[in-house]
C-alpha cells in the first residue's frame with residue numbers, strides 16, 4: 628500500500644468543493660459565488676493516519692459529458708488520471724439537480740464517496756437527509772458535512788482511508804437502460820474490455836461509444852496505448 | 857379522466873407549470889438540456905419571456921434557466 632494517494636473533488640458549481648479543499652489542505656483556493664470560480668486543477672495535501680493524501684480540486688460542472696472545457700478537464704482527470712478516491716460534493720439543499728453528476732461519476736469509476744455538503748444550510752431549511760438509506764441504495768459511502776463549519780471531516784477522512792486500505796469496498800449500483808441499449812452494451816462491452824482491460828470501466832466506455840462521444844475517443848487515442856491500434 | 861393537454865414550452869403562458877413529456881432534440885443540445893434538468897417527468901415553471909418572446913426563462917429543479925426558441929419549441933409537456 629502506497630504511503631501517498633490521491634483524492635479528487637468533483638461536483639456541481641458552487642457546492643463548496645474549494646471551501647472543503649481549503650479547509651482540508653490549509654490552502655487558499657478562491658471560493659465564492661461565480662467570480663473566481665475554479666477553472667483548472669488545484670492541488671494540495673493533507674496528512675492523515677501517517678499517509679499523505681493529495682487532494683485535487685476539479686472545476687465544478689453539471690455534467691461530465693464534455694460539452695465544455697471544464698467538463699472535459701474534470702472527466703479526463705477522473706477517467707485517465709484515476710484518483711484513488713473520487714469525492715462527489717453535493718449541495719444538500721439541491722440534491723435532485725446534484726445527483727445527475729453524482730450518478731455519472733458512479734458509472735465512470737468505483738471508488739466514490741458521496742459527500743453531502745452545506746448540511747448546516749439544509750438543517751436551517753428543515754431538510755433532513757437519510758444518508759444510510761442513500762448508502763444502501765448507491766453502494767458507496769454517503770457522508771454529510773459542512774465544509775464551512777468543518778463538521779463531518781473526521782468521518783470523511785476515515786472513510787477515504789478505509790477505501791484506500793480496502794476495508795471499505797465500493798460497489799456502485801449499476802444503472803440499467805432499456806433492452807435495446809443493454810443488448811448493444813452486451814455486444815460492445817467485451818470488445819472494449821479486450822482493448823482496455825480493466826484500465827477504464829468497459830460498460831461506461833461502451834455507453835459513450837453508443838452516444839458517439841468523439842472527444843472521449845480523441846483523448847483515448849492520445850493517452851492510451853491501444854493494443855493492435 | 858381527460859387527457860392532459862400537450863403543448864410546447866415555447867407556447868406556454870407565464871406562471872404555468874408543465875410536466876415534460878418529450879424532448880425532440882439530439883446530440884450535444886439534448887444532453888445539455890437533460891443535464892440542466894429538462895428530463896421527461898420533470899415539472900417546469902414558466903417564469904418570464906423577454907420582450908421579443910425569445911429567450912424564455914424557466915424554473916427547473918430549483919434553478920432558473922433561459923432557453924432559446926429553437927430549444928423551447930422542441931420540448932413538449934402537459935399542463936399541470
Ligand SMILES: Nc1nc2c(ncn2[C@@H]2O[C@H](COP(=O)(O)OP(=O)(O)OP(=O)(O)O)[C@@H](O)[C@H]2O)c(=O)[nH]1
Nearest residue numbers: 640641642643644645646658659664665687774775
Ligand atoms: N452554509 C454553507 N455554505 C458553504 C458551505 N461550503 C461552502 N459554502 C459556501 O458556498 C459558496 C461556494 O463555495 P465554493 O467552495 O467556492 O464552491 P465550489 O464548489 O468550489 O465552486 P466552483 O469552483 O464554482 O465549482 C461559498 O460562498 C461558500 O462559502 C457549507 O458547508 N455551508
Ligand SMILES: [Mg+2]
Nearest residue numbers: 644645664665
Ligand atoms: Mg471551486
